[in-house]
Amino acid sequence: MIIAKRKNAADYRGLHPMLDKALEHLTDGFLATVGTDTVYIDEKKLYATLNLFETQPDDKLFFEAHKDYLDIHVVIEGEERMDIADTAALTLDEGASRPENDFYAYTDRDPAHQSVILKNGDFLVAFPADAHRVKGQVGGPSDVRKVVFKIKL
Numbered sequence: 001m002i003i004a005k006r007k008n009a010a011d012y013r014g015l016h017p018m019l020d021k022a023l024e025h026l027t028d029g030f031l032a033t034v035g036t037d038t039v040y041i042d043e044k045k046l047y048a049t050l051n052l053f054e055t056q057p058d059d060k061l062f063f064e065a066h067k068d069y070l071d072i073h074v075v076i077e078g079e080e081r082m083d084i085a086d087t088a089a090l091t092l093d094e095g096a097s098r099p100e101n102d103f104y105a106y107t108d109r110d111p112a113h114q115s116v117i118l119k120n121g122d123f124l125v126a127f128p129a130d131a132h133r134v135k136g137q138v139g140g141p142s143d144v145r146k147v148v149f150k151i152k153l
Contacts, residue, residue, distance in 0.1 A: 001084055002125035003116050006074065009123070018046050018151045019125070022072055025149070026123060031076055034147045045152040053144055055080055055137040063090055063106035063131040070151040071126040073134070075118040078144035081136030085113035087129050106131050118146075128153070 002012055009023040025031075025041060025048065033039070040047045055078070065087050073082065087106070096105035117138050118124060126132045135144075 001114075001127060001130045002123075004123060006121055006123055012125075016070075016151070016153075018042065019070065022046055022149045022151055026072075026074060031074065031147050046149065048147050048149045051144070051146045051148055053135055053146075055142045055144060056135045057137060061133045061136060062093075062096070063108070063133045065104045065106065065126075065128060065131040066102045066150075067104065067128050068102045068153055070128075070153065071132070072123055072149035072151070073118060073126070073132075074123045074147045074149070076120055076145040076147060078142045078146075079117055079119045079138050080134065080142070080144050080146065081115055081117050081138050082124060083113045083115045083133040083136060084126070085131045085133075087131045090131055 004012065006026045009026045012023060013020045021042060034048050034050045036050050038047050038049045063083070063085060090106035090108045093105040093107040097103060115136070116124060
């Protein structure tokens with residue numbers, strides 16, 4: 001997992017070529033162009049989608065993870081609490097998972113998870129072992145505008 005400020009994105013170059021390409025797109029100019037339609041930067045190897053939502057109470061949240069893609073979560077407006085846990089500490093919910101979409105849901109609430117609050121200017125990279133629980137509230141509901149990049153491994 002990487003948690004950082006967009007202004008420092010270049011510090012993480014060199015880990016993976018497609019991550020480098022995504023980090024180049026963490027600019028105000030590019031992020032402003034991402035709408036609800038998926039923006040393909042490099043076919044299905046790298047793309048971005050705008051997410052608009054209201055944060056939810058904990059009892060409505062669940063962990064998710066991906067095996068084939070890295071996620072970069074970039075909050076543009078509002079604030080969101082994201083919880084991160086190692087997939088090995090959770091139980092896969094096969095009924096809610098959609099392997100064909102590289103979406104794996106987990107039912108357990110890991111008491112050892114980490115939480116981070118993302119605001120405008122922040123980004124978080126979730127690797128395959130980083131199950132993430134998104135849309136968490138910080139003191140109450142918040143409208144969030146967020147761009148999520150998907151990077152094919």
